[in-house]
Amino acid sequence: MLAWLRLLLDPHDASAVVRALTRPPVDLRQVDLARVIQLARRRRLDMVGGLAAATESPQVPPEARERIQRFLALHRVFAAEIERSDPAAFIAALIDRLGTRERTLIAPEEAEQQRTSLDRLSALAAEFVRRVPRASSRELAEHLAALAPAKRARSSPATAPAPGEPEPAAPGGEAALEERLQDTLQMLRAAVLDSVTRIGGRIGELRLDTDLDISHGVVRYLELLKLSALMQRREGQGLEDALADVNARLLAATTPLQREIFLTSALDEALLASDIDERAWAQAIAPRGEPTLEPFLPRRGSGLALSASDVETYRSCPLRYKFARVLRIPTEQTLSQRFGIAVHQVLERYHSVDGSSLEQLLDLLDAGWRRSGLGDGAQERELYAKARDALTRYHARLHEYDATPVWFERQFSFQLGPHQVRGRVDRVDRLHEAGAEHYELIDYKTSRPRTEEQLRDDVQLSLYALAAREAWGLESSRQAYYYVLDDLKVPVPRTERDAASVEEVVLEVGEGILAERFEPTPSPSACALCDHRIVCPAAEA
Numbered sequence: 001m002l003a004w005l006r007l008l009l010d011p012h013d014a015s016a017v018v019r020a021l022t023r024p025p026v027d028l029r030q031v032d033l034a035r036v037i038q039l040a041r042r043r044r045l046d047m048v049g050g051l052a053a054a055t056e057s058p059q060v061p062p063e064a065r066e067r068i069q070r071f072l073a074l075h076r077v078f079a080a081e082i083e084r085s086d087p088a089a090f091i092a093a094l095i096d097r098l099g100t101r102e103r104t105l106i107a108p109e110e111a112e113q114q115r116t117s118l119d120r121l122s123a124l125a126a127e128f129v130r131r132v133p134r135a136s137s138r139e140l141a142e143h144l145a146a147l148a149p150a151k152r153a154r155s156s157p158a159t160a161p162a163p164g165e166p167e168p169a170a171p172g173g174e175a176a177l178e179e180r181l182q183d184t185l186q187m188l189r190a191a192v193l194d195s196v197t198r199i200g201g202r203i204g205e206l207r208l209d210t211d212l213d214i215s216h217g218v219v220r221y222l223e224l225l226k227l228s229a230l231m232q233r234r235e236g237q238g239l240e241d242a243l244a245d246v247n248a249r250l251l252a253a254t255t256p257l258q259r260e261i262f263l264t265s266a267l268d269e270a271l272l273a274s275d276i277d278e279r280a281w282a283q284a285i286a287p288r289g290e291p292t293l294e295p296f297l298p299r300r301g302s303g304l305a306l307s308a309s310d311v312e313t314y315r316s317c318p319l320r321y322k323f324a325r326v327l328r329i330p331t332e333q334t335l336s337q338r339f340g341i342a343v344h345q346v347l348e349r350y351h352s353v354d355g356s357s358l359e360q361l362l363d364l365l366d367a368g369w370r371r372s373g374l375g376d377g378a379q380e381r382e383l384y385a386k387a388r389d390a391l392t393r394y395h396a397r398l399h400e401y402d403a404t405p406v407w408f409e410r411q412f413s414f415q416l417g418p419h420q421v422r423g424r425v426d427r428v429d430r431l432h433e434a435g436a437e438h439y440e441l442i443d444y445k446t447s448r449p450r451t452e453e454q455l456r457d458d459v460q461l462s463l464y465a466l467a468a469r470e471a472w473g474l475e476s477s478r479q480a481y482y483y484v485l486d487d488l489k490v491p492v493p494r495t496e497r498d499a500a501s502v503e504e505v506v507l508e509v510g511e512g513i514l515a516e517r518f519e520p521t522p523s524p525s526a527c528a529l530c531d532h533r534i535v536c537p538a539a540e541a
Contacts, residue, residue: 001094001121003534005141007048008075008082014330017047018323019535025098026071027198031291032064034327038296041328048075063202074098082137090137091125177239178231181271185227192220211257219261222250226267240272293516296326303418304510308460314509315459316526322518323532331531335374339383340446342372343484344426346391347444351408351427358395365391386485393487403429403440414470416503419510425464431478440478441468442489449483452490461492462502469499 003019011017014037021028021036028036039057040050051068054060060068074097081090095118121144128143129135135143199217203210226246233242247268251259298305314321323329333341346368350361365387374380398405407428414421427442441464455461461479468474480491520538533539 001098001118002145004078004094004098005145006534008078009138009141009145011046011048012330012332014047015323015532015535017051018327018329021051021067021071022535024197025074026067027201028064028067028071029291030327031293031296032060032067034293034296035059035064036068037327037329041330047330048072082141085137087125087129087135087137087140091122091140095122181227181231185224185231188220188224188227192217192224195220215255215257215261218254219258219265222254222258222262223265223267226250230271243268243271293322293326296328297513297516298325300420301418303420304513305420305422306416306506306510307421307423308463311459311463311506311509314513315505316523317521317530318512318518319520319536319538320526320530320532321513323535326513326518329532329535335379335383336446338372338374339387342368342374343387343390343446344444345372346387347394347426347484348409351405358392361391361395362388390485390487394484397487401429403431406430406439410472412464412467412471414467416466416470417507417510419506421463421467421506423464423467425467427482428468438478439468439474440480441465442480442482445481445483446485447483449486449488449490450481452492455481455490455492458492459502459505462494462498463506465494466499466502 003016003023006013006016007020018033018037020026021033022030035057036050036054037047039045039054039059040047043050043053045053051072055065055068055072077097078094081093085093124144124147125140128140132139195217199213202213226243229246230239230242233239247262251262254262298310310321310325313324324331346361346364349364349368353360355361355364365384369384369387374383405427407425409424409426410428411424412422425441426444429440429442431438431440441461443461443464461481465477465479468477478491479494480489482489520536522536522538527533527536527539530536
């Protein structure tokens with residue numbers, strides 16, 4: 001509901017549009033969503049305009065076009081009603097068309113949660129109408145949409161133990177198996193209900209693969225029966241024996257096509273694995289028959305094109321990487337991001353013209369501020385004052401260091417395994433100590449400073465050090481973050497072991513991306529800064 005409110009207010013809110021597209025009653029597949037986003041970006045359209053263009057694109061299959069047309073039809077109705085209906089009628093119509101009637105097969109407890117949530121939305125709307133009786137539907141939508149971000153930020157899940165607390169012990173042996181069977185039953189149950197809705201909607205369509213869809217749905221249900229039977233196996237019976245017995249009984253009731261699908265399932269392999277592998281279980285219950293996102297991965301030869309930010313994004317949350325780098329959901333830059341980019345560009349231009357005077361530096365700030373579109377509001381004026389003070393200190397500090405800046409915004413590109421690693425370093429200084437020549441890699445930051453301890457597991461500067469060796473032949477280098485606003489340089493010491501460690505991290509990240517492992521890993525730090533909360537299923541919890 002909130003996603004629809006947001007996209008009706010702003011068709012450029014791509015995350016809200018994506019949320020609406022991937023939920024009932026539209027249910028657009030991920031690969032079709034990727035095609036639509038790609039088309040919108042190429043034609044420089046907002047997401048709603050991109051969807052209209054997608055209905056005429058030969059790259060979008062007929063079924064996807066029908067789902068997109070369903071979205072556009074709803075959008076036309078809601079866009080008209082938000083302008084002409086009174087607020088109470090508008091919210092009632094939104095709930096009626098998008099509410100529980102589209103998901104009649106959800107579990108009773110989930111249905112109750114949904115009803116409670118919709119009742120709360122109605123109550124918030126009614127309260128606003130009482131307080132502002134002359135408000136329009138658009139003003140109500142703005143009010144409700146504005147409530148969501150603060151609420152999500154307050155309710156970020158705390159998944160990690162507090163510092164100093166021991167990690168919770170993982171269950172082992174038989175207890176672990178029983179717990180995993182129970183968890184998998186619940187996840188597969190949800191998958192079966194989703195597939196019923198999806199396949200049921202396709203039965204009435206003129207399709208050549210209807211029999212295949214139905215057979216996949218039947219096999220999903222048989223696997224649900226299998227899990228239930230295994231959980232109720234007789235005491236003392238081993239899992240492998242019970243599995244063979246259950247499979248034989250289920251196969252006796254299948255058609256030849258269902259039998260082939262049943263026998264090629266990865267569920268049994270995951271059940272019998274000696275070690276409980278989260279990825280194997282996730283793959284075993286993943287929806288089948290969905291096209292891969294392979295064409296949308298940032299491929300370079302047999303590997304990927306990766307940057308330090310790509311690696312950091314995937315490590316913090318693989319699903320966030322998928323949204324940002326694979327689907328490439330457009331996002332609006334925040335004021336802080338635009339400010340940081342402006343300061344970086346001022347420093348880059350100052351050094352590129354061999355600037356020496358403070359007046360030059362501040363003139364570049366004025367020109368860059370206007371060029372970046374930063375306004376003249378109270379917050380912008382405060383940031384401008386901070387930037388001016390910080391650059392004044394930067395200019396004074398530049399001539400105090402016993403170092404010679406030799407490169408600015410220096411680019412690198414090198415091969416790491418099958419992957420092409422690319423990026424640029426903000427500044428490289430040459431140091432002279434004890435008759436030896438050293439180099440220091442410096443990355444500018446406009447965020448709050450972090451300590452050496454907090455940066456102990458930092459990947460970005462370790463990757464830069466590896467790049468200096470591989471791409472530039474600089475065997476000995478130091479690394480530091482320079483926090484421009486605080487006039488603070490924080491060194492990040494590295495060893496040879498760190499170089500090997502960062503190589504391992506990059507290869508592991510590349511392997512996960514190529515395997516399309518994009519499971520969310522929610523945490524307060526990652527979720528608070530994520531641009532895709534409204535799309536993320538983990539945020540709902």
